Amino acid sequence: MMTFIRPTALAAAAAVALSIATAAAGNAADISGAGSTFIYPVFAKWADTYKKETGIGLNYQSIGSGGGIKQVIAKTVTFGATDKPLSDEDLGKNGLVQFPMVMGGIVPIVNVEGIKPGELVLDGKTLAEIYLGDITSWDDDAIKALNPGLNLPSLAIAVVHRSDGSGTTFNFTDYLSKVSADWKDKVGSDTAVEWPVGVGAKGSEGVANMVMQTAGGIGYDEYAYAAQNNLSYARMENAAGKIVEPSLETFGAAAANADWQGATNFHVIITNQPGDNSWPIAASTWVLIHKAPEDAVAAGDALKFFDWAYKNGKDAAKGLDYVSIPDNVVGLIEATWSDIKADGKPVYTVGQ
Amino acid sequence: MTAPAVARDARVRRFALTDSLFHALTRAAAILVLLLLGGVAVSLFLGAWPALSHFGPAFLVTESWNPVREKFGALAPIYGTLVTSAIAILIAVPIGIGIAIFLTELCPRPLRRPIGMAVELLAGIPSIIYGIWGLFVFAPFMQTVVQPFVIGLFHDVPGLSALFAGPPYGIGILTSGLILAIMVLPFISSITRDVFDTVPAMLKESAYGIGCTTWEVTRRVVIPYTRVGIMGGVMLGLGRALGETMAVTFVIGNAHRIHASLFAPGTTISASIANEFTEAVGDLYTSSLVALGLILFVITFLILAAARLMLLRTGHKAGA
Numbered sequence: 001m002m003t004f005i006r007p008t009a010l011a012a013a014a015a016v017a018l019s020i021a022t023a024a025a026g027n028a029a030d031i032s033g034a035g036s037t038f039i040y041p042v043f044a045k046w047a048d049t050y051k052k053e054t055g056i057g058l059n060y061q062s063i064g065s066g067g068g069i070k071q072v073i074a075k076t077v078t079f080g081a082t083d084k085p086l087s088d089e090d091l092g093k094n095g096l097v098q099f100p101m102v103m104g105g106i107v108p109i110v111n112v113e114g115i116k117p118g119e120l121v122l123d124g125k126t127l128a129e130i131y132l133g134d135i136t137s138w139d140d141d142a143i144k145a146l147n148p149g150l151n152l153p154s155l156a157i158a159v160v161h162r163s164d165g166s167g168t169t170f171n172f173t174d175y176l177s178k179v180s181a182d183w184k185d186k187v188g189s190d191t192a193v194e195w196p197v198g199v200g201a202k203g204s205e206g207v208a209n210m211v212m213q214t215a216g217g218i219g220y221d222e223y224a225y226a227a228q229n230n231l232s233y234a235r236m237e238n239a240a241g242k243i244v245e246p247s248l249e250t251f252g253a254a255a256a257n258a259d260w261q262g263a264t265n266f267h268v269i270i271t272n273q274p275g276d277n278s279w280p281i282a283a284s285t286w287v288l289i290h291k292a293p294e295d296a297v298a299a300g301d302a303l304k305f306f307d308w309a310y311k312n313g314k315d316a317a318k319g320l321d322y323v324s325i326p327d328n329v330v331g332l333i334e335a336t337w338s339d340i341k342a343d344g345k346p347v348y349t350v351g352q
Numbered sequence: 353m354t355a356p357a358v359a360r361d362a363r364v365r366r367f368a369l370t371d372s373l374f375h376a377l378t379r380a381a382a383i384l385v386l387l388l389l390g391g392v393a394v395s396l397f398l399g400a401w402p403a404l405s406h407f408g409p410a411f412l413v414t415e416s417w418n419p420v421r422e423k424f425g426a427l428a429p430i431y432g433t434l435v436t437s438a439i440a441i442l443i444a445v446p447i448g449i450g451i452a453i454f455l456t457e458l459c460p461r462p463l464r465r466p467i468g469m470a471v472e473l474l475a476g477i478p479s480i481i482y483g484i485w486g487l488f489v490f491a492p493f494m495q496t497v498v499q500p501f502v503i504g505l506f507h508d509v510p511g512l513s514a515l516f517a518g519p520p521y522g523i524g525i526l527t528s529g530l531i532l533a534i535m536v537l538p539f540i541s542s543i544t545r546d547v548f549d550t551v552p553a554m555l556k557e558s559a560y561g562i563g564c565t566t567w568e569v570t571r572r573v574v575i576p577y578t579r580v581g582i583m584g585g586v587m588l589g590l591g592r593a594l595g596e597t598m599a600v601t602f603v604i605g606n607a608h609r610i611h612a613s614l615f616a617p618g619t620t621i622s623a624s625i626a627n628e629f630t631e632a633v634g635d636l637y638t639s640s641l642v643a644l645g646l647i648l649f650v651i652t653f654l655i656l657a658a659a660r661l662m663l664l665r666t667g668h669k670a671g672a
Contacts, residue, residue: 037630063630064629064630064631065630065631065633066629066630066631066632066633066638067629067630069633082633083631084631084633156519158519158521163601163604163605163606163607163627164601164606164626164627164628164630164631165419165627165628165629165630165631165632166631167631170631187420188420188421189420190419190420191419191628191631191632191633192419192627192628192631192632193418193419193420194416194417194418194419194420194608195607198607199521199523199524199605199607199617200605200606200607200617200627201487201523201605202487202601202602202606202627206487206602209487209488210521210522210523213491213492213495213496213522214495214521214522
């Protein structure tokens with residue numbers, strides 16, 4: 001009986017192989033990447049313009065940072081994108097390099113009746129105590145002290161956090177760990193943590209929706225999402241003790257004031273950075289790429305696209321409420337690209 | 353041999369050939385399914401092994417789920433999965449059986465098809481739609497109307513006050529259970545309706561003939577006759593409720609905690625995986641999520657096997 005199956009199976013296998021070969025030929029010129037959902041809108045916008053200018057498209061799957069890391073390690077994509085930087089050890093073990101691609105801000109959003117967007121001021125310590133469940137009412141002395149002019153109601157604080165694993169959560173909890181020893185001891189920072197209090201909501205839209213529905217709600221969202229949906233945000237007191245508004249300028253200040261020069265592998269999380277004008281909860285997304293890529297042409301194409309994006313993608317990023325990488329940092333990043341080699345030659349030389 | 357006999361032999365051989373080819377093809381299809389199932393089981397087990405060997409049996413009874421310190425336990429998701437499914441079944445079974453009784457015994461003939469189809473259409477709605485509807489429409493309704501009312505109603509009653517304790521977040525275990533109830537309703541009602549149709553008309557007519565009311569016929573004849581079939585339908589609905597991911601993910605709150613209150617946020621196995629797998633970095637973290645998948649696989653397998661067994665027994669009974 002097997003004789004009857006075999007020709008069919010062979011034919012099917014041949015058909016599949018053929019279709020794969022055709023597909024591969026059709027997309028040969030496209031750059032492939034996977035990972036962070038945070039960076040996806042920017043990549044999509046850049047890729048659209050880049051395709052018009054050069055004819056090379058980008059095939060980016062926004063499957064989340066964890067998936068992006070796994071796929072780039074498995075070499076199914078040319079580059080990965082992650083909201084949480086890899087440690088030097090993990091980079092070395094997998095032969096990867098990383099560099100930041102784009103930045104954004106994270107803002108606390110609140111729903112307290114009678115308080116307009118931007119009126120409320122919070123600092124890191126108070127925010128940590130709210131998320132630890134130590135401060136439970138909006139008329140707590142700590143909040144009052146920061147907002148002498150506001151009439152705060154005696155209303156329970158309903159804490160909202162992301163329910164799904166997220167780079168936003170990573171940066172938010174990283175900030176809380178930096179400003180509160182208590183938070184660092186009890187909770188720590190990661191893409192998902194064991195929240196002491198509150199309710200989880202899925203995605204940026206879930207958090208926003210939950211906060212808006214719940215009187216006394218507080219949550220955190222990417223600035224891009226909060227700005228586009230006119231959410232009621234709070235101002236923050238930064239590391240320098242100054243009260244700042246969330247804006248592209250203050251996120252940019254945080255990025256510019258961070259110590260990129262002294263960091264290895266650009267492992268800088270730009271929360272709680274110095275500078276009078278720095279927004280305290282800023283976030284970046286890193287690109288991961290193999291140091292010794294098997295496909296030198298694909299890696300070269302990808303770097304060329306990143307180079308183009310650093311130089312020509314600033315307005316597009318700004319239009320989407322993201323912050324492009326400051327020029328001095330781009331210089332540092334591109335200087336490291338000469339280490340990405342195939343057969344002893346750099347796969348891409350800047351200024352080609 | 354004569355010429356016609358030779359021709360006939362050739363034809364018979366050709367028939368035998370096509371028959372065996374057909375046999376081989378269908379058998380290959382069946383084996384393929386078994387291979388796929390086995391492959392899923394093996395890869396789940398291999399993926400879960402690092403977590404299972406690291407935490408041991410304690411994995412099943414630990415409530416803490418802490419990605420920062422890489423300490424994981426499956427108790428909260430297992431609890432959430434079982435409780436949300438139980439709520440769904442508790443609500444969907446009476447309604448589903450009610451629909452089936454109405455459609456088979458009481459409904460005017462012209463209305464049968466429209467109502468039957470409307471119920472079955474519920475099964476065709478993608479679960480993401482239930483999730484979005486649950487988050488943006490149903491959860492606010494629960495939060496502003498149902499939960500404050502229920503909390504106020506029971507706040508003095510011992511036991512119930514803990515079961516329905518605030519604050520009213522809108523999302524949580526009960527909201528998920530209610531949405532699951534809507535989702536499993538069509539499975540239960542359509543299977544129940546089908547098994548009700550297997551009740552011989554003679555039995556029902558005899559009961560009516562000795563003066564039984566419709567209620568008595570349903571209660572004493574139809575339901576006892578089809579009890580096992582109804583159980584099979586319930587089990588299939590339960591299997592669906594246990595594994596449902598997208599709708600639950602939106603409205604459960606993903607808190608790895610076990611709370612006495614049904615209004616509190618919780619998590620289920622599939623919601624935990626959907627929520628956290630994309631951003632899970634680190635071998636133990638991903639492995640623990642896969643281990644959750646393995647646990648769900650085992651639970652669902654047991655439930656579906658039980659359902660199959662019961663349906664099989666009804667088949668014999670209906671045939672007898």
